[in-house]
Amino acid sequence: MDNQDRDSRSSKASDSPGDTMNDVYAAWHEMLEGEGAGLAARVAELEVRCARQAEELLCLRSTLADALRRLNALEGRAPPPSTGTQRNGTYTGSSGTPTRELRIRQPTYRETAKRTSSYGSSTSSLPQRRGPQHQSTGSLQSDSPASSSSLSPAPSPSPRATPAPLHVPHASQPYRSRNNSTSSKESVSPGVNLTKRWSSTGDFNAQGLIANSRFTTKSLLNLYSKPTQNGAILKHGTHTCQYNEEDGTMRMYLRGRPVVLHGPSDQDGLDPAKVAPPPQNKLKLEWVYGYRGKDCRSNLYLLPTGEIVYFVASVVVLFNVEEQCQRHYTGHTDDVKCLAVHPNKLIVASGQCAGHDRVDARPHVRVWNSVSLATLAVLGAGQAERGIWAVAFSRADGGSLLAAIHDAPDHVISVWDWQRSDKGHCLAETKCSVDTVVAVEFHPLDRNQIVTCGKNHIAFWTLDQTNVLYKRMGIFEARDKPKYVTCLAFNHNGDVLSGDSSGNLTVWGRGTNTVQRLVRAVHDGPVFSVACLKHGAVLSAGGKDGRIVMFDADVNPTGLENVIEGHYGGVRVLAEGRGSQLYVGTTKNCILHGDLELGFSPAVLGHVEEVWGLAAHPSLAWFASAGWDRLLQLWDALSHSTVWSKDIEERAQCVSWSADGGVLAVGCLSGRWLVLDPHSRDVLAQHQDGSEPIQTIQYSPDNKMVALGSRDNFIYIYRVEDNGARYSRLGKCLGHSSYITHLDWSEDSQYIRSNSGDYELLFWNATTCRQVTSPSSLRDAAWASNTCPITFTTVGVWPENADGTDINSCARSRDGRLAATGDDFGKVKLYAYPVTQPKSLCHAYGGHSSHVTCVRFTQDGARLLSAGGLDTSLMQWLVD
Numbered sequence: 001m002d003n004q005d006r007d008s009r010s011s012k013a014s015d016s017p018g019d020t021m022n023d024v025y026a027a028w029h030e031m032l033e034g035e036g037a038g039l040a041a042r043v044a045e046l047e048v049r050c051a052r053q054a055e056e057l058l059c060l061r062s063t064l065a066d067a068l069r070r071l072n073a074l075e076g077r078a079p080p081p082s083t084g085t086q087r088n089g090t091y092t093g094s095s096g097t098p099t100r101e102l103r104i105r106q107p108t109y110r111e112t113a114k115r116t117s118s119y120g121s122s123t124s125s126l127p128q129r130r131g132p133q134h135q136s137t138g139s140l141q142s143d144s145p146a147s148s149s150s151l152s153p154a155p156s157p158s159p160r161a162t163p164a165p166l167h168v169p170h171a172s173q174p175y176r177s178r179n180n181s182t183s184s185k186e187s188v189s190p191g192v193n194l195t196k197r198w199s200s201t202g203d204f205n206a207q208g209l210i211a212n213s214r215f216t217t218k219s220l221l222n223l224y225s226k227p228t229q230n231g232a233i234l235k236h237g238t239h240t241c242q243y244n245e246e247d248g249t250m251r252m253y254l255r256g257r258p259v260v261l262h263g264p265s266d267q268d269g270l271d272p273a274k275v276a277p278p279p280q281n282k283l284k285l286e287w288v289y290g291y292r293g294k295d296c297r298s299n300l301y302l303l304p305t306g307e308i309v310y311f312v313a314s315v316v317v318l319f320n321v322e323e324q325c326q327r328h329y330t331g332h333t334d335d336v337k338c339l340a341v342h343p344n345k346l347i348v349a350s351g352q353c354a355g356h357d358r359v360d361a362r363p364h365v366r367v368w369n370s371v372s373l374a375t376l377a378v379l380g381a382g383q384a385e386r387g388i389w390a391v392a393f394s395r396a397d398g399g400s401l402l403a404a405i406h407d408a409p410d411h412v413i414s415v416w417d418w419q420r421s422d423k424g425h426c427l428a429e430t431k432c433s434v435d436t437v438v439a440v441e442f443h444p445l446d447r448n449q450i451v452t453c454g455k456n457h458i459a460f461w462t463l464d465q466t467n468v469l470y471k472r473m474g475i476f477e478a479r480d481k482p483k484y485v486t487c488l489a490f491n492h493n494g495d496v497l498s499g500d501s502s503g504n505l506t507v508w509g510r511g512t513n514t515v516q517r518l519v520r521a522v523h524d525g526p527v528f529s530v531a532c533l534k535h536g537a538v539l540s541a542g543g544k545d546g547r548i549v550m551f552d553a554d555v556n557p558t559g560l561e562n563v564i565e566g567h568y569g570g571v572r573v574l575a576e577g578r579g580s581q582l583y584v585g586t587t588k589n590c591i592l593h594g595d596l597e598l599g600f601s602p603a604v605l606g607h608v609e610e611v612w613g614l615a616a617h618p619s620l621a622w623f624a625s626a627g628w629d630r631l632l633q634l635w636d637a638l639s640h641s642t643v644w645s646k647d648i649e650e651r652a653q654c655v656s657w658s659a660d661g662g663v664l665a666v667g668c669l670s671g672r673w674l675v676l677d678p679h680s681r682d683v684l685a686q687h688q689d690g691s692e693p694i695q696t697i698q699y700s701p702d703n704k705m706v707a708l709g710s711r712d713n714f715i716y717i718y719r720v721e722d723n724g725a726r727y728s729r730l731g732k733c734l735g736h737s738s739y740i741t742h743l744d745w746s747e748d749s750q751y752i753r754s755n756s757g758d759y760e761l762l763f764w765n766a767t768t769c770r771q772v773t774s775p776s777s778l779r780d781a782a783w784a785s786n787t788c789p790i791t792f793t794t795v796g797v798w799p800e801n802a803d804g805t806d807i808n809s810c811a812r813s814r815d816g817r818l819a820a821t822g823d824d825f826g827k828v829k830l831y832a833y834p835v836t837q838p839k840s841l842c843h844a845y846g847g848h849s850s851h852v853t854c855v856r857f858t859q860d861g862a863r864l865l866s867a868g869g870l871d872t873s874l875m876q877w878l879v880d
Helices: 002-074 792-797
Strands: 147-151 237-244 249-254 257-262 283-289 307-312 315-320 325-329 336-341 347-352 365-369 375-379 387-393 401-407 411-417 425-433 437-442 449-454 457-463 469-473 485-490 496-500 505-508 515-519 527-532 538-542 547-551 557-563 571-576 582-586 591-595 599-604 611-616 622-627 631-636 641-647 652-657 664-668 672-676 683-688 694-699 705-710 715-721 726-733 740-745 751-756 761-765 807-812 818-823 828-832 843-845 854-857 863-867 874-879
Touching: 249 792, 257 792, 283 315, 283 325, 283 843, 307 336, 315 336, 347 387, 365 401, 401 437, 411 437, 411 449, 425 449, 425 457, 437 485, 449 485, 457 485, 457 496, 485 527, 496 527, 538 571, 547 571, 582 599, 611 664, 611 854, 611 863, 622 652, 631 652, 631 664, 652 694, 664 694, 672 694, 683 726, 694 740, 705 740, 715 751, 792 807, 792 818, 792 828, 818 854, 818 863, 828 863
Parallel strands: 336 387, 387 437, 527 571, 611 652, 807 854
Antiparallel strands: 147 325, 237 249, 249 257, 283 874, 307 315, 315 325, 336 347, 347 365, 365 375, 387 401, 401 411, 411 425, 437 449, 449 457, 457 469, 485 496, 496 505, 505 515, 527 538, 538 547, 547 557, 571 582, 582 591, 591 599, 611 622, 622 631, 631 641, 652 664, 664 672, 672 683, 694 705, 705 715, 715 726, 740 751, 751 761, 807 818, 818 828, 828 843, 854 863, 863 874
16 A cells, blocks of 8 residues: 555656646747737737827828918918929929919910810718808918919809709709700711810720721810811911001901901001000909819819819819819819829829920820929929829839839839929839720738739739839639729728729739739629728719619628719719718719718709800809700809809800890800790790801890801891790891800890801801991990900900911900900900900910810909810809
8 A cells, every 4th residue: 555655646747747747838828929919919909009199190191281371371372382392383492482474475384275074063961160141251271373263162052963953143043853864976067177186095995996097095175176277378467467547447358358347436546666565454363163074084182281183174173072172283284184192191192184385285194282283293294295194193202112014005004203303203114004094003911012004904913122014914704894994092901902894803812923812793894993891881973873882892782872973973073071971973073972871962063065155144153054965054152152063955055144134145066045934944945047056145224135146157136025025037148157155245236246167257146147248337336245356346356377267266354454365275354354455465274174165254354264175164253
């Protein structure tokens, strides 16, 4: 027994140390695992907290900068420019003193002409500041050539369909949801050829893929080819003007054709060699109506200041939806095509395409400060052939690099060190793809990784230490390869998410070029936008079905989605707002805001196709616009809002108010013209005159007659009855040998003067519809308007090298002190009226990127309105 006890004790003694050590090791490892798990959780929590604090600091910094800018504006001082930066391309050294005066034609890249698209402006349904209603408080930004801003509290018309408003002339009418309509594909009359080609790489159809000329992606002034001078140079322009003192006539030449203009009998002698000074008044861009979502992508972002940034024409707009105020970056000289925001959320890069001017409208990228609107760098001028289609800042290194895609036969990708003191240094450049490239993005976690996508491909690029770019193509399964990879995003793990034209979402593993996961048929049609939200959720948006679908971080459907109303178009781009709010840019040039649960309402509306019709109300701060998208829209110039929008089912060419503002007449491309009640929107009358477009409509000052100038060379005159509800034709004026372009009534409503496409100025007796064959007999007639650019009082608006079609519109202010013109070069010009001196100086303003089709002063002369033709934008200028 004693031996057994000794053996058991000895065995326990021998086993005890090992068991104890094993227990210690096990406990130690368990403790380490517990501590490791806890440490990882704490580190993850700290990372999230640091990210939140970084965002808060960024927001505070940008808010402080915005507050300082506003204080400077209130104190009447311009914000101090950044040392050694550029404003609108003009370099300013550290000792330079910025000027507050608008500099005309001084920027390195002069504004020119081209195209764009939009869908009007409606106000926000969010809480607004209650200041004096419909009262503009002026600029919040110093008067510089690269920027403009305005602050105007505005009422919020409802975005939904509403009953017809009451007949209260001074009450803003609620916005009515537009009808669902498709644009007509029928060809326009062969006579309507003064338009510019607008090629799109945003939508994928057969037409957009055929490069049928070398101008396919460039900004042409118009398709009308002006005759080349092979023989003797024709007399032309104001430098050949001759003034005859004996009979008081001015002879000018347009394309070799002499035009004799009779001055008033009390006209003092003119010396054609003298130069008339520009007016003391100047224009300041106050508001831009429109957005370009029709054929551009990745062009809508929210800044920490609460402003959304987007572009239309050659203007980048910073719009605070809640406060209803806009600022504008106007450094570009032609169509802006792409946009990117720096990781610090304060710096913006925007790229433009080529214009008609080979020197001053070259494609380039501009990097600028979103608070001061000062230009920081201009990159790539002279290197890109047609335009810059996409830009992106690097993210992993804090945004020191910028990538750009150049449109060319072989698309080019370039990488820039944009902060270099030598105005940016190109680190690498190489051919990207022979196929269309629609997007470029830096990887958010890997500094040297870049992803591009487009037709038939997605490519993964590596920028090595020697600044050489290497490409790996994404590998699809043959049956899953889409026609287009349309958009890119990155989830929190660093995986690449792509959407394609087949409606699929694809997940590409980080660091690989292979498909990790494929989510099929998310949308009926292409996926135009993918967005990864801050909390990890993923949103995808359809360009055809208008659906916005939410997924979790692992791209599993959550069941939450919303559908954009059809009349707004499909979804072009998604931008995350504050909280659960989203901003949605659409293919019909709308910007909507809201969330998936409560729905969306419009923040920006406008036109979708070419805009020609523009008319200011004779007594209210309203104006009407009409275009080839069949939309007639009524706007409030003080609240910058849409009063109503109506689909008139006809492609409109011109619009005019009656003399008392009681009715609105619209001329259409088919020769049909309509008369509408501006309050009820009911059609009061409709008539057909010929089959050619109605080019212009003007009511007589006594409101008893209306004259219509047609493309068929005739002027039709109607008697107006029942306050504009009934019309009876008096006759038509025959005598012009080309289409009618403009006409004016005399103040006594007895006579009409008209211009035509072959540079004629003719006069007519309105009651008899007969031509006045002795123009000198009307030399002292007083005219109610001056929309005809070929008159004695507008001799000086004609540049020396422009033909008779280059000036599309002319207008005179009601007080008779100013005249404005819109031309084929995207310029709005302001003159001192009358412009009788052949050599007259003016103030010229860019902003439009297409031919300016119409300019009109508002009823009080405090503002000028302009329509941008193919860029589909409307711009409102404050007359200072």
